[in-house]
Amino acid sequence: MNAKQNNANLGMEKKLAALQRRLERERQARKQAESILEEKALELYRTNEELRHLNENLERQVQARSKALMDSELRYKRIIESMELGLMEVDNDGIIIRAYDWFCDMTGYTSEELVGQKANEVFIAEDQLSTIQFQDENRKRGQAGVYELQIKKKDGTPIWVLISGAPLYDADNNIIGSVGVHYDITAQKNLQNELIKARQIAEQAQQAEKQFLANMSHEIRTPLNAVIGMTHLLFDTKLSPKQKEFLSILKSSADLLKGLINDILDFSKIESGQMEVAPREFDLIGLLKSLEKTFQLKVEKKAVEVETQIDPRIQNMFVGDDLMLNQILFNLVGNAIKFTNDGSVGVRVKVLKEENDDRLLQFEVFDTGIGIPAEKLKVIFEDFKQVSKEIKLKYGGTGLGLAITRRLIEMQGGTIWVESEINQGTTFSFTIPYKDAGRAAIIKNDKLPDQLTFSPKACKVLVAEDNMMNRKYIGTLLKKWEIKPEMAHDGQEAIELAKKQPFDIIFMDIQMPEVDGYEATIAIRNTQNINQNTPIIALTASALTREKDKAFSLGMNDFLPKPFAPIELLRCLNTHLSQNNEKETNCTETQQNNMEEVFTFNPKLDIDYLNDCYEGDLEYASDMFNIFLDFTLPEIEELEKTIATKDHDSIRKAAHKMKPAFAMVGLTHITDNMANIEQMAKESADISSIEHIFKETKKELNIFVPILQHELEKMKRFIEN
Amino acid sequence: MKGIVFTELMEMVEQTFGYEVADELVEENQLPSGGAYTSVGTYQFEEMVILLQSLSQKTETPIPDLMHAFGKYIFQTFKKNYPVFLNAADSSFDFLESIEKYIHVEVRKLYPDAELPTFKTNRISPNQLEMYYFSERKMGPFAKGLIESSLEHYGDQGDVQMSKIDEQGKEVKFIINRA
Numbered sequence: 001m002n003a004k005q006n007n008a009n010l011g012m013e014k015k016l017a018a019l020q021r022r023l024e025r026e027r028q029a030r031k032q033a034e035s036i037l038e039e040k041a042l043e044l045y046r047t048n049e050e051l052r053h054l055n056e057n058l059e060r061q062v063q064a065r066s067k068a069l070m071d072s073e074l075r076y077k078r079i080i081e082s083m084e085l086g087l088m089e090v091d092n093d094g095i096i097i098r099a100y101d102w103f104c105d106m107t108g109y110t111s112e113e114l115v116g117q118k119a120n121e122v123f124i125a126e127d128q129l130s131t132i133q134f135q136d137e138n139r140k141r142g143q144a145g146v147y148e149l150q151i152k153k154k155d156g157t158p159i160w161v162l163i164s165g166a167p168l169y170d171a172d173n174n175i176i177g178s179v180g181v182h183y184d185i186t187a188q189k190n191l192q193n194e195l196i197k198a199r200q201i202a203e204q205a206q207q208a209e210k211q212f213l214a215n216m217s218h219e220i221r222t223p224l225n226a227v228i229g230m231t232h233l234l235f236d237t238k239l240s241p242k243q244k245e246f247l248s249i250l251k252s253s254a255d256l257l258k259g260l261i262n263d264i265l266d267f268s269k270i271e272s273g274q275m276e277v278a279p280r281e282f283d284l285i286g287l288l289k290s291l292e293k294t295f296q297l298k299v300e301k302k303a304v305e306v307e308t309q310i311d312p313r314i315q316n317m318f319v320g321d322d323l324m325l326n327q328i329l330f331n332l333v334g335n336a337i338k339f340t341n342d343g344s345v346g347v348r349v350k351v352l353k354e355e356n357d358d359r360l361l362q363f364e365v366f367d368t369g370i371g372i373p374a375e376k377l378k379v380i381f382e383d384f385k386q387v388s389k390e391i392k393l394k395y396g397g398t399g400l401g402l403a404i405t406r407r408l409i410e411m412q413g414g415t416i417w418v419e420s421e422i423n424q425g426t427t428f429s430f431t432i433p434y435k436d437a438g439r440a441a442i443i444k445n446d447k448l449p450d451q452l453t454f455s456p457k458a459c460k461v462l463v464a465e466d467n468m469m470n471r472k473y474i475g476t477l478l479k480k481w482e483i484k485p486e487m488a489h490d491g492q493e494a495i496e497l498a499k500k501q502p503f504d505i506i507f508m509d510i511q512m513p514e515v516d517g518y519e520a521t522i523a524i525r526n527t528q529n530i531n532q533n534t535p536i537i538a539l540t541a542s543a544l545t546r547e548k549d550k551a552f553s554l555g556m557n558d559f560l561p562k563p564f565a566p567i568e569l570l571r572c573l574n575t576h577l578s579q580n581n582e583k584e585t586n587c588t589e590t591q592q593n594n595m596e597e598v599f600t601f602n603p604k605l606d607i608d609y610l611n612d613c614y615e616g617d618l619e620y621a622s623d624m625f626n627i628f629l630d631f632t633l634p635e636i637e638e639l640e641k642t643i644a645t646k647d648h649d650s651i652r653k654a655a656h657k658m659k660p661a662f663a664m665v666g667l668t669h670i671t672d673n674m675a676n677i678e679q680m681a682k683e684s685a686d687i688s689s690i691e692h693i694f695k696e697t698k699k700e701l702n703i704f705v706p707i708l709q710h711e712l713e714k715m716k717r718f719i720e721n
Numbered sequence: 722m723k724g725i726v727f728t729e730l731m732e733m734v735e736q737t738f739g740y741e742v743a744d745e746l747v748e749e750n751q752l753p754s755g756g757a758y759t760s761v762g763t764y765q766f767e768e769m770v771i772l773l774q775s776l777s778q779k780t781e782t783p784i785p786d787l788m789h790a791f792g793k794y795i796f797q798t799f800k801k802n803y804p805v806f807l808n809a810a811d812s813s814f815d816f817l818e819s820i821e822k823y824i825h826v827e828v829r830k831l832y833p834d835a836e837l838p839t840f841k842t843n844r845i846s847p848n849q850l851e852m853y854y855f856s857e858r859k860m861g862p863f864a865k866g867l868i869e870s871s872l873e874h875y876g877d878q879g880d881v882q883m884s885k886i887d888e889q890g891k892e893v894k895f896i897i898n899r900a
Contacts, residue, residue, distance in 0.1 A: 018744040025747065028757035029728075036761050 086161075086182035089168060090119050094136065097177060106161075106184055108154035123151040125158070135165055139178040142167050148185065160189035210272040213264065221261050228254045228513045229467050235511065258513065263400040266327075270407045277412050281437045282322035284361075285310060286527025288347060291326070293522040293554070294515075295333055295345070304337065307346030314349060317437035317528070318359065324408050325432065329365065331405045332428050336367035343368025343425070357436045366427040372420040380418065381406040405430075459577065461485040462503040462531075464494035464520060465539065466512040474507065477566050481573075491515030495523045498531040505576055506531065508556070510540040510547070518554055525555040535576040539564075602707050605666025613664065622715040624664045625708055632661040636701065643687065643694055651690065652681035665708050673697045722769055722858075723835055724762035726795070730772060731758060733794045738780065746775050763834060766858060785862040792866020800874065813875035813899060814850050817868065818842045838864070848879075848900070853886075854893040861885065861893035868895060 080087060086103030090096050099114040107114075107123065114122065124132050128150055138145050144166040152158050164181040231251045239247065269275040292308040299306060329347060336345040345367040353360035372380060381402050409416045409430045416430035461478060463485045465471045471487055478485045486503070488494035492515040494508065506524070510517035521536050537558045538551040548559050560572055601607045614621040635658055642654045659674035673693055680690050734743045747756030750771050754764050777784045800807060806824050810816035821840040828835055838856035845851055854864050865883050872879050879899035886892040 015741070018741050021744055021748070022740055025755070025757040028755065029759040029762075032757065033759035033761050036759070040761075 089179045091177040159186045210268050213268040266404050267400045277321045283528035284318045289526040290523040294519040303342040305344040309348040311350040313351045318434040320434040331401050332365035340367040340369030359434050362431050364429045368425040371422040460503045462506040464488040465509040491520030494520045498524045499529045502530045503534050506536045521554050606668040610666045618715045625712040628665045646687045648681045648684045722766045725760040727758035728760045729795050788862040789866040792863040793870050796870030813872045813877045850897040852895040859890040
């Protein structure tokens with residue numbers, strides 16, 4: 001029992017001990033857990049603290065960033081708002097999503113009125129739709145754009161806006177619409193339109209002014225031409241030395257005035273774009289030679305040589321505006337001569353560039369004159385600029401010459417420059433591009449062909465005469481002979497006409513304004529043209545040998561002094577046109593009746609009688625002379641034989657028959673003798689006295705027959721001519 | 722090794738064999754921790770090996786069988802303590818597939834010092850899953866118990882075949898079939 005109980009107790013004790021141990025382990029586990037818990041709690045606390053710090057930090061950063069963002073947004077918002085830029089956002093369908101204050105102010109709408117509306121329907125007038133549609137399409141493709149557009153305000157007033165449009169994107173980079181920045185440019189636009197109008201008005205005014213200038217110059221030129229023309233006419237009259245002096249001053253003043261007017265006219269033509277480059281084929285070498293000879297005439301009074309140096313490569317005809325080139329060279333060479341008192345002036349031409357048929361030519365106009373001061377070299381090509389007031393006073397001019405020259409050169413694609421040294425000389429150089437015409441310029445210096453056909457109707461005559469009266473006079477005469485002449489009013493026109501059509505003969509007045517007869521002859525003789533060998537007859541009031549010699553030396557063929565009689569003109573035509581055409585000669589002769597002076601008979605003959613008798617009909621007269629010499633003269637022998645018969649009646653009859661024949665050849669005194677014989681025979685007078693008169697008559701006849709024969713020949717020549 | 726494995730093992734021993742056996746396991750072995758376990762603590766894995774060996778001798782049950790039973794037992798604890806993981810999956814296979822990618826990830830957040838096995842899954846067919854176990858702990862049977870309990874939890878009938886890939890059992894392959 002005790003043992004059992006002991007065992008039982010022992011078992012209980014063991015169990016108890018196990019439980020106690022378990023309890024103890026549980027306690028320890030709890031302590032472990034608690035300490036872990038405490039540790040974890042502490043850790044948690046620390047972690048929390050860190051987290052809080054971190055959070056606070058983060059928050060501060062976020063706050064700072066947000067503030068910065070807000071500041072920035074606010075700043076930009078303020079900038080945009082203060083910049084008077086109206087912002088509006090639309091979606092892809094053009095519906096307004098947002099309208100900013102300025103945009104509302106600008107258009108007169110409230111934001112509420114706009115949002116939800118179709119922007120184009122609200123603002124855009126129909127005529128502007130295409131602009132905005134084009135921009136809308138660009139926006140959808142993601143392209144920004146700046147453009148001007150007229151839109152209408154709420155009250156209907158149109159305003160102009162400058163729009164900078166850009167696409168709007170969402171977070172995923174899809175285009176969701178566009179934003180437009182509008183800037184009101186109505187004021188600028190109005191100003192711009194006003195400016196355009198003002199400019200148009202100004203341009204019109206300027207154009208009108210130029211036109212006015214051109215018209216005025218032209219209007220002034222016309223009466224001035226009359227003044228110059230009349231001056232030339234006056235020179236043709238008998239003048240006292242004093243009158244001649246006054247007239248010379250009048251002429252040079254008128255010429256100067258005309259030069260100025262021409263400069264202004266040219267200048268205004270260039271300025272108003274009326275002057276155009278007219279290229280044609282021309283003979284450059286001929287042009288330069290003419291120029292040289294023309295200026296040689298002008299420097300006759302100065303100790304100045306005129307030279308021309310031509311690049312040997314220049315052989316062919318060129319294509320370009322030869323009139324402009326002539327004007328340029330005239331200006332430059334004219335200037336050179338004006339400012340050069342001794343030494344030489346001249347033109348050098350060289351080929352600067354050759355490419356295919358393109359030729360760039362460089363012209364140099366040089367002189368050994370007074371030179372141009374270095375500081376003035378830049379301004380001389382400017383309009384209305386002259387080297388100095390002294391120059392203006394001394395040499396005159398508008399100051400437009402070089403400005404015109406420069407413009408003419410530049411119009412043709414060239415450039416001009418100048419080099420000069422005081423008292424050494426000046427060289428103006430310029431370039432002009434031309435084309436080579438590809439054929440040689442043939443200069444014909446042959447003599448005139450021996451025969452030319454002269455048929456009045458087909459006969460082509462050029463008359464260069466500045467005087468209207470003279471033109472009319474010569475024109476009337478020629479028309480009478482069924483010749484329709486071409487009239488040139490000055491030398492330049494004559495040159496131009498001579499280039500255009502062939503003439504059989506050219507009558508050239510020597511004293512003409514602009515280009516005179518000598519210069520025109522030089523031009524026609526020395527440049528290649530269809531009239532290079534056409535006879536040129538000088539018309540001049542001055543019959544000085546010096547002038548005659550000059551005319552012949554320049555290639556003129558004859559000389560017709562003014563005032564001339566119609567017959568002289570006709571003789572001249574006959575001399576220089578064909579001599580073979582009988583018909584034409586007849587034609588000419590039939591016209592002679594109308595002439596004041598027909599033929600000058602030997603004054604030993606009774607000229608009055610002859611003129612009364614034939615009235616200039618030489619054909620008739622020569623027939624009469626012929627008949628007289630062939631038939632009347634042999635009858636003198638018959639009369640002598642009759643007198644020898646001493647038959648008074650036969651003598652009377654014979655004398656009567658022969659009597660008129662003598663008067664018909666201008667021997668009226670022999671007719672008188674015959675009348676005496678007739679009378680004496682009638683009265684049966686002493687035969688010896690009749691014989692005496694007959695002897696005297698025969699003596700007379702011996703003297704007069706050669707004269708009559710000569711006169712007949714003269715008449716025949718005259719008629720033939 | 723996490724304390725919960727020790728506390729749950731001792732719990733199972735007490736429930737199955739009585740607290741005396743549990744006391745003996747502690748008393749008879751020299752355990753560094755002295756046998757006082759709390760689920761929040763961490764203990765050396767060697768103590769688990771000693772406990773299992775000692776239990777195997779006392780109960781004359783092979784260690785793999787003990788581990789298998791322990792796996793099935795501990796599943797209930799997990800189910801009770803961490804229902805969230807089970808609720809997150811709709812089916813047993815989904816749950817098993819989520820262990821590596823989801824549950825272990827979350828466990829590591831709670832217990833950064835936890836030493837967990839690695840699983841790889843491969844769905845052969847809708848009702849067959851291949852699952853690989855890799856661990857230095859060589860506790861394949863423990864895993865098998867857990868897998869079987871999972872199937873049961875989701876109401877699946879099926880079987881789990883286990884085969885060692887290496888001799889020691891560090892790498893194990895499971896073929897899981899469900900009906």
